[in-house]
Amino acid sequence: MDAGAQDSVDPGGTAGAPPASRPRRVTPLTRALAALAVPVVPLYAAFLSYLVFHPPRRPHHRTPEQFGLDAEELLIPLDGSPAGRGRSLHVWLCPGGSDRVVVVGHGIGLSKSASLAQAQFLHEAGYTVAMFDHRNHGRSGTDRASWGLSRRHTDDVAAVLEHLRREAGYADARFAVFGFSFSTFPSLYLLRRPDCAVDAIICDSGPALELPPLFRNFVLAKGVPVPAPLRTEPSLGLLGRVFGSIGTAMLHAEWPPPAEDAYLRTPVLMLAGDSDSIIPVEGVRALADRYPGAEVRVLPGTEHLQGMKTAPEEYRSAVLDFLKRALG
Template sequence: MTSADTGGAAPRRPGGALRAPAAPLLGIVGAAKHAYQLYHPPLPAGRARTPADKGLPLLHKTVVASFDGVPLRAWVVPGAGPHTVIVCHGMGRTKSMALGHIELLHRAGHHVIAYDMRNHGDSGADRALGRMAERYTSDLRDVLHATAADPRLRGGAIALYGFSFSTWPALQVVRRSRVPVAAVIADSGPAYDVPAGLRHFAALRGRTLPPWLRGPLTFAAYERAFEFFAMRMLRLTDWPPDLSAYDTRLMFIVSADDTFVRPDAVARTARHYPGAEHWTAAGAPHMRGLRFDAAEYEKRVLGFLAEAFDASEGAMGGGRP
């Protein structure tokens, strides 16, 4: 049959009438799957590098999450002391991503604790569909308390070093911990407007989505649904946290060429905290400031930590509570 046989119209493909109504549904299904994977990402393949590969001393530690019993696996890299930095990796990564930072901190004399977040790396997994912000913040608090109680690390102050997603719990935990936090370094995050950040992330994913999710109607539904599901699972409250009652020093590091968490989104968070340091790593993509602007990165990070630890040590009379 030709188009002339149907009065000039092209023949309809079977099922064509279902495609338009089904398009939003496909987007919603795809968004639900990817929102779940945001907090439960597939594990990377291959052997992960460790501090031992860089010739650093390495001990292992397991912290059991008080929220639900998930085991959190951590590296302990002892330094000359007395102060400790807890390193938290980015979403979809593992503690191995921060090996360069761990080496930098160790060579500056600090003890370093680096742990895999739940659902990442060597740590245990959950199948949770909600309260993810509370879970991740509670986990970091558990690691913080375990660090303060570790006899191998006693005597100094503790700082937190978060990347991308983990910068949110790093700020949140300051007022939820009985252990004082001397400083927080937030690299490549957090965004002030979290829903807007999730919409931006969904738009970026559009470039790698399968063809069945790229149609105009499907992708429009996908973007809206991804934000909805991701926020519903996260259940982030009291954002940004009010830290005015705490002496914790804050440093926000922005990567100039960051396409995942826009520099202006992080700068807005930094402006929310009077006195916070805010620095942009020139030419750096997401979480790569140390590699692309190494000398300045090292100088600023180590200088900031030295000042924060000195101030904290004075306030505590030279010892950790």
């Protein structure tokens, strides 16, 4: 789901890219194959649902040093695994002020190296920045589970926060979490956990009020590999609906989170591109309207996760102004 400052997923497609400006020419043979392929569409949708949460790994394509960051590498155990054994999260910790920390995620199919531009300006502003790879991404551990994925990805964020507070000397710091596209959902879902309190949340290109349409949009944006017959009606419509249903079910989440407890008092900044074809700004606004502390900043002429490219100064200013208000 991720392009621009966050590079595209591309497990055979170009995630985050807007739909082609020219309509695709469909031959009679392709239409015939699309009709014949209808019976296999549910199976392919199930394959895509697993693939999108377990994408081919992409190596870190940039390093903290290239952005002037001196990063310490951490391995944080997951799911009760002993340190150094079992699943773990790989983290780049860039120390700044000990009183303000920003935990930075990434888009689906990517790694923390895609968020280095954001980490750079945060660190320059004096924040300690902890960048991590979600499970099944970058250098973090593999998790082949296909159910309860919302809880598992939220566990990733919670594990980084807990480690920084208990093991890294930031017990008294104020914390913000910065999510991108798919990681905006666990970032916001974190507020359901009273033992993982944070002081602010920043979301780039998400989340939205409804989940199934996002999977369908992902297909239309060519974010996943789909053969030509399945990108043609009648297969295309069925694929989008089944992909949306299965992908949402795999998350097994109560969404949207109820407007109660921490959702009533935690400040949330949602950055939305007005040209986002995957998570449209209307869906972001509809979700933000549920929570009194949420605000939406719309970036003009911006597609999915391209704010740092299309409006870099406005992007930085929005994030830093928000964090100044939220963390002091």
